[in-house]
Amino acid sequence: MTHPGTTTPGTPLVVVGDALLDHDLCGHAERLAPDAPVPVVHGTRRSSRPGGAALAACLAAADGRPVTLVTALGADPASDTLRRLLAGRVELVEVPLDGSLSSKTRVLAGDRPLLRLDDGEGRAREASREAVAAITAARGVLVADYGRGTADVLRDALSRTTASVVWDPHLRGRPPVPGARLVTPSAQEARVFVRQLDDEEGQSGDGAGLRTAARDARALVRAWQVQAVAVTLGERGALLSHGETPLLVPTPAAASGDPCGAGDRFAATAAGLLADGAFTEAAVQAAVHAATRYVAEGGARAMATTAEDQRIRRPEQPLPDGDTTADALRTAARVRTAGRTVVAAGGCFDLLHAGHVALLQAARRAGDCLIVCVNSDDSVRRRKGDGRPLVPVADRVRVLRALECVDAVAVFDEDTPERLLAELRPHIWAKGGDYARTPLPEQPLVESWGGQVLLLPYLDGRSTTGLARRAASSPVRSGGRRR
Structure with a gap:
């Protein structure tokens, strides 16, 4: 856009x-000089x-x-x-x-x-x-x-x-x-x-x-x-x-x-x-x-x-999937080189809703940059069924990149993001609190380079499936009559 x-x-x-x-x-500087009060x-x-x-x-x-x-x-x-x-x-x-x-x-x-x-x-x-x-x-x-x-x-x-x-x-x-x-x-x-x-x-x-x-x-x-x-x-x-x-x-x-x-x-x-x-x-x-x-x-x-x-892209400029992921890798490398904290979060983000936004805002506050890992269309389809995704990956990437709390977006095609995480090597891998009792297959990988998996509060009652179900069941009216 x-x-x-x-x-x-x-x-x-x-x-x-x-x-x-x-x-x-x-x-x-860890001490003062013995002959003057200077570091x-x-x-x-x-x-x-x-x-x-x-x-x-x-x-x-x-x-x-x-x-x-x-x-x-x-x-x-x-x-x-x-x-x-x-x-x-x-x-x-x-x-x-x-x-x-x-x-x-x-x-x-x-x-x-x-x-x-x-x-x-x-x-x-x-x-x-x-x-x-x-x-x-x-x-x-x-x-x-x-x-x-x-x-x-x-x-x-x-x-x-x-x-x-x-x-x-x-x-x-x-x-x-x-x-x-x-x-x-x-x-x-x-x-x-x-x-x-x-x-x-x-x-x-x-x-x-x-x-x-x-x-x-x-x-x-x-x-x-x-x-x-x-x-x-x-x-x-x-x-x-x-x-x-x-x-x-x-x-x-x-x-x-x-x-x-x-x-x-x-x-x-x-x-x-x-x-x-x-x-x-x-x-x-x-x-x-x-x-x-x-x-x-x-x-x-x-x-x-x-x-x-050093490429600070305009948030409004859409990127092809490959360029988006390459930009995310460069961003992670720059932040690590500067001694800062890289935070990553992942998901399908199909029909972005308030629960997603709250999670991403909290994740961004945990570090110095936030990279969002997004399932490709094929990955979503394997996980959610033939009717999904409702929104194609290019549009999902564009909406995510428009959020002020998101610094970069990367797309992965596998069922889980381990391969992408191994390239990004974030300090923190953030997940919603609804995963509190669910084993995360990527946790051993993140911890292998000293990273940490962090659970963040999730807004109850918000889900893409629920939104889609309510939208499908709502009557559409035109001229006061049910169609």
């Missing part, structure tokens, strides 16, 4: 903004990745769309390293950089940042003919402003473009161009922007409350003369305002992890979908979902180590 008004998926996107070079030193980090591993606008561009490209990154690079070693990291991922259009490329190095113990070191204060010097041409020809533009001048030197071209423009602002940058389709500040950024506009120290609010976010979003829509503002709220989701009553888009599930780059994931998803022709509300909802998955799957560090596998 596509959004109403959607054009061809995978519309090319132009990302304009300040690229950074990011490094992580990841290790373990000792040992067993460190160093990784490098594109940052800033370059991260946003790589995330957009990982969605399967062509991406052109317009950014400022120089002749310094950091710029050369970033060029190598971007090779083969995006098309690069450079504007000249004065100074050296900005880079940051984080020292982390597990998921907890302990220290950040910043180097390089380079700024974009001027626009280039190639950069202006890329913006002029664009159908979709994402401005990832990190306050280092790229958006400033290209502001005239950005003001004239007819493309759909999403603007991710920075406190050190200028306001978005009037008419931008969507602006995506964090709650804290929105609070500062409004104070700068109105000099309103007398107003209360720390940027975390929904009333504050709604008021700030409304003020920014009017002051900046943009079409919409989506204030990102971290674990709470995002609040979308067109200047009137706001829409709260909550996260599909709690996702603990490193949030570095989640704002870029949000903006890249929204910009891509708006370029495809999606409605703003639908694009923001998909962006919240994608940012939640991004954090759960390891965030920017997972992006650095498994760049080829």
Whole structure:
């Protein structure tokens, strides 16, 4: 299913903004240094990745769309390293950089940042003919402003473009161009922007409350003369305002992890979908979902180590059975690599009902991603009889993938899912409480790699068989007479 008004998926996107070079030193901290009250980090591993606008561009490209990154690079070693990291991922259009490329190095113990070191204060010097041409020809533009001048030197071209423009602002940058389709500040950024506009120290609010976010979003829509503002709220989701009553888009599930780059994931998803022709509300909802998955799957560090596998698919885009299962396997591998918990649940899910949804929501809360294993049509027929399934597997997969609590779906053709589970290797295999006294043939397999079978409460009185029986026995009336 596509959004109403959607054009061809995978519309090319132009990302304009300040690229950074990011490094992580990841290790373990189990004691304090004897000479100072600071943690000792040992067993460190160093990784490098594109940052800033370059991260946003790589995330957009990982969605399967062509991406052109317009950014400022120089002749310094950091710029050369970033060029190598971007090779083969995006098309690069450079504007000249004065100074050296900005880079940051984080020292982390597990998921907890302990220290950040910043180097390089380079700024974009001027626009280039190639950069202006890329913006002029664009159908979709994402401005990832990190306050280092790229958006400033290209502001005239950005003001004239007819493309759909999403603007991710920075406190050190200028306001978005009037008419931008969507602006995506964090709650804290929105609070500062409004104070700068109105000099309103007398107003209360720390940027975390929904009333504050709604008021700030409304003020920014009017002051900046943009079409919409989506204030990102971290674990709470995002609040979308067109200047009137706001829409709260909550996260599909709690996702603990490193949030570095989640704002870029949000903006890249929204910009891509708006370029495809999606409605703003639908694009923001998909962006919240994608940012939640991004954090759960390891965030920017997972992006650095498994760049080829980073494909955040639109929840609305149907997949063939084989591609769906391959996507589920990639998702499980990414989450395991990031040290997160993979949860799997299985069933026929023929006529999805409230009992199914409650079970899947509970299963998702047990870990960091949920993969649903679905019986194929042949498998259902062998188990349930010739009259089943009532809904073919392609439709069952599409409905399941539309649930916010579901991260991926895999299809299996056998009577039981052992073969598929052996490939997924989930940490938790979740089943409904109605299996409490039933031996599960897959339990020894799950426990063989240290996994756990977990029973979850099941809503009584809900079943596909019961729904089908009641539907078949209900009289159908037309014009007041039984037919």
